[in-house]
Each structure stands twice: as structure tokens, then as C-alpha cells.
Amino acid sequence: MPPRYSDTLRGRLPWVLLLLETIFILVFLFLFPQDYKFQGSLQLYPAFQDVNVMIIFGVGFLFAFLQKFGFSGVAFNFLITVVGVQWAIILESLLFNKSTDIQVIGITSLRTGLMSVFPVLISSGVVLGKVNPVQLVMMTAMELPVFAANRYIMTTYLMMNDHISMMHASMFGAYFGLAVSWAAIPTLLGNKASQENEKSGVTAELFAMLGTLFMWTFWPSYNSVLLSDHKQLRNAIYNTYFALAASTVTVFSASALLNQKGKFKMIHARNAVLAGGVSVGFTAYMLLNPWIALTLGLLAGLISTFGFAYGQGTLNVITLVHDTCGVHYTFGLPGLLGGIAYSIIILVADYRSIEILKYQAVVVFGCVVLTLTLSLVGGLLTGFLLKCKLLRPPKEWHLFHDQPYWEFPHLASHI
Known part of the structure; x- marks a missing residue:
């Protein structure tokens, strides 16, 4: 049995969460209008709810595949989602907003805030089971401003629309998480205790597959919810x-x-199986024939499957980066494929001006480079901060185990 680990939860987590929630309340009290205004039609709510189910149910259950970390995989995902949504709305409305109008809360801001949390959840999949809840909350607080800045630069200076800037979320989250893992978590090679805890079970795998089915079913809503043109x-x-x-x-x-x-x-x-939805996110709105989408899905499926088969262990051995959920092959590489495909499709499109064509392709490629740069640099800085002893990083024998964080009445005498 792993030793007790309740001091970090009782001594730090409650106060961190209460402090953050108090700050959120004060910000909404003094910096936002005291009445909900019209901001987007409530006809958007069904699509918003699809994304809500995809992120909370889908990602939550997807992270339940570890036999001894199921409680934490689902619940910690829920925790950082609700913390992140509030923080993302504040960032998008007050700090990284292009309009000078008074900001209001409506379905549009809720939608953008929820989708902005998605890269944080992807990043948490890399470090799943290797960080405590305090570290996860701190990672959420630090990652969201970097992602918001990434989108702000794209939409303000590189003239990308909101939809395309948000489609970088999968790529951003994957490489931010990999950088955090490299900087904050020592290699787990030869660690028998963590390797034993990291195993999955039949029931845990079924729950994870349920999460996959939720995400698969609602992914079309995620790739379309920010589009206003009916044809797109x-x-x-x-x-x-x-x-x-x-x-x-x-x-x-x-x-x-x-x-x-x-x-x-x-x-x-x-x-x-989710790689196809990631890869087509950039181009789905502009494709007029399904064969390109089918081709992208085929390539993404091959890349992802071969990555899991041959790259997962190699990544840990060569780069010393441990990726618990394999998000590099589910979100990272398919996201890169989607960005490259977007550039190629723009280049071969039927434009009158070849100069405009080349410029747009360069801008799209520049957005990919920007996303990779900010995600890696932000992840490294965040990872070094998460190593701070004040946050009480878990010991090797605590990794991938629920028992340090949750009560198990039938094991109470051993905890």
C-alpha cells in the first residue's frame, strides 16, 4: 500500500481552490456588467452542449483507463475543466479581446471558454497519474494565458479566423504537455512501482472506450461550432x-x-480512432468532396496507430519524455498533419493571384510554428515551476495510484 499523502490536499489544495474562486467572483463582480446581455443566439446551445459532453464525459472517461487511477482520472479532469472555463472566459474577455466594447457573458463566451480548456485537458493526459491536483490546477492557470495569447496573435496579427486559431488546440495541448513532462517529471525507466501501477484493467479499458465513443460522436460539433456560415x-x-x-x-x-x-x-x-477528427479540423469547412477528408482520416489513423505501436516506448527511452495517454499520437502528430494539409490545400486552390496564394500558405505555416514555439516554451517554464517543493510533487510510489487522494472505506485501516 502506498503511504499517506493527504497533507498536500488538506494543506494546499483547498486554499488554492478557494483563493482562485474568490478571485474569479471579484473579477466577475467588478469587471463585468451585472446583467446577462444578448451575445449570440441560444440556437447555439445544442452545439455547445455537444462540446460540453465531449469534453467532460468524453475526455473524463478516456482518462479512466488506468486500473488504479480511475477515480482521479475522471474527477481531476472535471476539476480542471470547471476551474479552466472561468479563467478562460476572463482571459478571452478582458485580456485577449480585440474589441473595445464592454464585455458581456453569453453563449458565445461560454462556448469559447469551454473550447479553450481542451488543450489543458490534452496536456493533463501526458502527465496523468504523475502530478497531484495542486500541480494540475497550477498548470491550468499557466497554460490558458499562453494558449489565449497564441490565439490572439493569430487572429490579430496573422489574420486567422477564430475557428482556425481554435483548431490549433490539439497540437498546442500535446506539445505543451510533453514539455511539462520533460521538465517536471523524471524518467520512469526502471521504476518498477510506477510500472506496476500504470497497468490498465478490463473494466478501466471499457470506461475509457466509453469516453472515446462520446468524443467520436460529438467531434463534428467541435469542428463546426465556431463557424457561422451555413455552407461552411x-x-x-x-x-x-x-x-x-x-x-x-x-x-x-x-x-x-x-x-x-x-x-x-x-x-x-x-x-x-480519434486522429481523423483532429487532422481534418483545419480543413473540414472548406472541403467540397469527402475524398480528401477520407484520405486525411486514413493517413491520421496510420500515423497514430504506428505511433502507438512503435513510438510510445521509444519516446520514453530516447527523449526521456513519458506520455501516459499517448496524446502525442492521438492529438500532436495528427494536428501537425492537419496543419500541413491546410497549407497544401491552400496552395493548390484555384486562386487568381499566385502571390496571395503563397502569402496565405506562409501565414498558415507560420501559425503552426508559432503554436509549437509557444507550447514548448510555455510547457518548459510551467514544468520547471511544477517541480517546486512547495507544491509537494508526488513520490515514485504515489504515481498512477488513487489511494493517496481518495478515501476507500474498505481499506481505511491501511491508509
Whole structure:
């Protein structure tokens, strides 16, 4: 049994959470109007609710695959979501807003705030089981301003629209998390205690697959919710569904081919099938024929499956970066593929001016470089901060284990 680890929770977490919530209340009290105003039609609510279910249910259950970290995987995801939404709305409305009008709270700000939390959840998948709740809350508080700044630079100076800037979330979250893991968490090679705790179980895998199904089902809403043009909205929904379908077929095919016994691996089924939705996010609104979306889904499924099969262990050994959920292959590489595909599609589009064409492709490539740079630098700085002893980083024998954080009545005498 791992030793007790309640001091960090009782001595730090309650006060950190209460302090943050008090600050949020004061900001909303003094800096926002004291009445809800019209900000976007409530007809947007169904799509917003789709994204809400995808992020809270989908990501939460997706992180429940560890046999001994199921409580924390689901609940900590919920905690950083609700903290992050409030912080993201404040950042987007007051610090990184292009308009000089008085900011109001409405369905549009809720939608943007919720989607801005998605990269934080992706990053938390890299460090899942290796950091305590205080560190997760601190990571949320630091990552959101960097992501908001990334979007602000894109939309203000590089003239990207809100939709495209938000589609960088998967890429940003993956590489921010990898940088945090490299800076804050020592390599787990040879750590028998953590390797034993990191195993999954049948029930845990079923819960994780449930999360995948939620995310798969609602991903078309995520890729289209920020679009206002009816034609673009329709294209994004159709193409995202086609890309997800193609990646799923590809993953099951590749998983069986890569196994000497011709069997499937659940890690492929619950992770790599989402790669199609990630890769097509940039281009889904502009594709007029499903074959490109299907091709992107196929390529993303192959990249993700081969990454899980051959890259997951190699990444840990060569770069000393431990990626608990394999978000590099679910979100990082498919996101890069989507950004590159967006540049290529712009280059081959039927434009009258080749100069405009080249300029737009360079800007798109510049946005990818900007996202990678800010995510890696921000992740490194955050990781070094999370190593602070004041935050009480968990010891090796606490990793991937619920018991230091949750009560288990039937084991009360041993905790």
C-alpha cells in the first residue's frame, strides 16, 4: 500500500481552490456588467452542449483507463475543466479581446471558454497519474494565458479566423504537455512501482472506450461550432464524420496487421480512432468532396496507430519524455498533419493571384510554428515551476495510484 499523502490536499489544495474562486467572483463582480446581455443566439446551445459532453464525459472517461487511477482520472479532469472555463472566459474577455466594447457573458463566451480548456485537458493526459491536483490546477492557470495569447496573435496579427486559431488546440495541448513532462517529471525507466501501477484493467479499458465513443460522436460539433456560415458549417460536419470513419477503419486494419496473432489492441481502438477528427479540423469547412477528408482520416489513423505501436516506448527511452495517454499520437502528430494539409490545400486552390496564394500558405505555416514555439516554451517554464517543493510533487510510489487522494472505506485501516 502506498503511504499517506493527504497533507498536500488538506494543506494546499483547498486554499488554492478557494483563493482562485474568490478571485474569479471579484473579477466577475467588478469587471463585468451585472446583467446577462444578448451575445449570440441560444440556437447555439445544442452545439455547445455537444462540446460540453465531449469534453467532460468524453475526455473524463478516456482518462479512466488506468486500473488504479480511475477515480482521479475522471474527477481531476472535471476539476480542471470547471476551474479552466472561468479563467478562460476572463482571459478571452478582458485580456485577449480585440474589441473595445464592454464585455458581456453569453453563449458565445461560454462556448469559447469551454473550447479553450481542451488543450489543458490534452496536456493533463501526458502527465496523468504523475502530478497531484495542486500541480494540475497550477498548470491550468499557466497554460490558458499562453494558449489565449497564441490565439490572439493569430487572429490579430496573422489574420486567422477564430475557428482556425481554435483548431490549433490539439497540437498546442500535446506539445505543451510533453514539455511539462520533460521538465517536471523524471524518467520512469526502471521504476518498477510506477510500472506496476500504470497497468490498465478490463473494466478501466471499457470506461475509457466509453469516453472515446462520446468524443467520436460529438467531434463534428467541435469542428463546426465556431463557424457561422451555413455552407461552411455543413461542410465541417460532413467532412469530420467522414474523416473519423476513415481513421476508425484504418486503425482496426492496422492494429490487426501489426499484431503477429492478428488481434486488435485496445490502446489503438480507444485512442487512434480519434486522429481523423483532429487532422481534418483545419480543413473540414472548406472541403467540397469527402475524398480528401477520407484520405486525411486514413493517413491520421496510420500515423497514430504506428505511433502507438512503435513510438510510445521509444519516446520514453530516447527523449526521456513519458506520455501516459499517448496524446502525442492521438492529438500532436495528427494536428501537425492537419496543419500541413491546410497549407497544401491552400496552395493548390484555384486562386487568381499566385502571390496571395503563397502569402496565405506562409501565414498558415507560420501559425503552426508559432503554436509549437509557444507550447514548448510555455510547457518548459510551467514544468520547471511544477517541480517546486512547495507544491509537494508526488513520490515514485504515489504515481498512477488513487489511494493517496481518495478515501476507500474498505481499506481505511491501511491508509
